[in-house]
Amino acid sequence: MLTLILGRIVYTDIRYRYIGNEDVLFTLFSIFAVRFTDISHLSYSTAMLVFIFGVFLWHFGVCGAGDIKLITVLTLAVDGQWFLLCLVSMLLLGGVLAIALCLWGRLSSNGAPYTKGVPYGVPIVVSFGFGIVLTLLPS
Numbered sequence: 001m002l003t004l005i006l007g008r009i010v011y012t013d014i015r016y017r018y019i020g021n022e023d024v025l026f027t028l029f030s031i032f033a034v035r036f037t038d039i040s041h042l043s044y045s046t047a048m049l050v051f052i053f054g055v056f057l058w059h060f061g062v063c064g065a066g067d068i069k070l071i072t073v074l075t076l077a078v079d080g081q082w083f084l085l086c087l088v089s090m091l092l093l094g095g096v097l098a099i100a101l102c103l104w105g106r107l108s109s110n111g112a113p114y115t116k117g118v119p120y121g122v123p124i125v126v127s128f129g130f131g132i133v134l135t136l137l138p139s
Contacts, residue, residue, distance in 0.1 A: 002030040002077075002132075006125045009070065013121030019066025024073055031077040034136075039076055046083060047075040067120050074124065078131035086131035093123030 005026045012018050054068030071090075078086055098118045105114025 002027065002034065005030060006129060009121050010119075010125050013066075013119040017064075017117045017119060019064070019070055019121050021066075021069070024066070024069045027070070028073045028076070031073065035077060040080065042080050043076050043078075046080065047072050050075050063120065067124060070121060070124055071128070074128035074132070077135065078128060079135040082131040082134045085134075086127045089130065090123050090127035093127055094118070094120050097123055 005023060009019055009023050009027070012020065012023070051068065051072040054063070054071060057063050058065050058068055074086075075083065097120075101114045101118055
């Protein structure tokens, strides 16, 4: 179920540059269904810090509100030992995606810069999805 919801988030972010509240809410319910008893207090604290820092970034126009909500919810699904790996890989994948889209716009037939925005939901889902897989692997 979670895979389908995350796939929908990737599709809508690529197609419309939009991450819906209902998709984030379904993601949260799916995470609680799978990991409710395993989520530590540290994960809740980390999610709150991510949300507060994200609202700060959103206020200054650095990222979208849907991205922040999605990262906050997915933080609950990832064990604390994998959170930093997910965060760094998300930043690296997002940077590569932004550079690729910039180059694609420059190298296109008209040479105009790419101005449709970067679908950051893709690196968020890929990196945190990998973190969820690592979290769910038996130790």
